[in-house]
Amino acid sequence: MISTDPKAVVIGASAGALEALTSILPTLSRDFRLPIMVVVHIPPDKRSVLAELFRAKSSIEVIEVEDKEPIRPATAYFAPPDYHLLVEDQGTLGLTNEEPVLFSRPSIDVLFESAADVYGAAVVAVLLTGANQDGARGAFAIAKAGGHVIIQNPQTAFATAMPEAGLALCPDATVLSLDGISEYLKRIG
């Protein structure tokens, strides 16, 4: 099914993200081979506790990104509130203050599009629950570059708009439940 060995996983989630990610990140073991970049929609003025929360629950490393953070295996990288997170071509992660995309900063589209640019076919994108359309364009860019797109089954999602929008643009995406996504990641990483 995957022709190119993936070098990274990118994940996007919005409403219902906490629960969805809880079914995924803590299930991965310390020898997971890949880096995982995560954008969750969070209010801009709040200090985010996501990284702390998942660090406590997970075997892989979990950090909130600072600009030019080196990309390492077995690590989940959370975008900080009010910054876009991008994959850069020098093996690092970058942040920017550019305008919100679809009212969101961080934006899933921005992360996914940068991942498509840098990794081409060698990336797996996971689009989870959410109540808006962010992530669909980015998933499309990943599919177009030959990467693998996985979308949470809208029927099992807390909020259906985001996975549905993703499916509308990427009809060939693999549709899985949260457990299915966890199993899939364990297999490739």
Add this chain to the structure above:
Amino acid sequence: MDAPVIETFEKVEDIEIRLLLEALYLRYHYDFRNYATGSIKRRLRQAREQLGFATISAMQERSLHDETMLPRLLGYLTVQVSEMFRDPGYFRAIREIVVPHLKTYPSLKIWIAGCSGGEELYSLVILFREEGLEDRTIFYATDINQEALQIAEAGVYDLDRIQLFTENHRKSGGKSSLSDYYSAGYGRVSFDRTLRDRVVFSDHSLVTDAVFGEMNLISCRNVMIYFDKALQDRAVGLFRDSLARKGFLGIGAKESLRFSAHADDFREFVRQEKIYQRIGK
């Protein structure tokens, strides 16, 4: 079948971007060649779409022959997002932890590098006035974007931003009311001219220009995130060489000197707020 085609396509875009940036440098001496590629790509794709060019090469051709393209492209290539007292904790730390040190000097030089429309500049001038330091200070406010510098010099902002600025100012430990410093009318607020009495505005690039001497505090927030690692190293080296002995450097909330080649020339002064102090020298 698909993959090779797409790969060629992407390489073409990368080449086009490099050629455009090279053209801007050779023609206008604006050097974006070492900016972080992810962001530059996004901005140039947006510019191409919104300015109605078929390709980035077409945009390059026009940029070489039509000077009015430069300011338009600068609007895309430089990101102008800012607020007064953005990240109030940073300004609180300057006020409570850095200012007591600054008070021991008879005269002070402060450099706001990448000042955008002046929001960060006025935040610091007001803070220094509140702390009784303004009269002994010269503020240098620099940017590469002329339009932004003009906005900074005018000190006029949309009224609908003032609620946020006021809230930030209060959270930063402000000792006065922000409304003491501006007058409102016609949907805009105009900051008091006297706030500019001690300010020197200038066009200065962290990429191509030289050291500014003997600063006591340099505040450069959310500017270096647009640079690649090599260019960040250049800028931090420039700051190191522009700081007086034991001078301070403040950077953005999600920036860090951890990854810098010059990390050893600084110590973390207020770790949480990304305020560093020059050591050695």
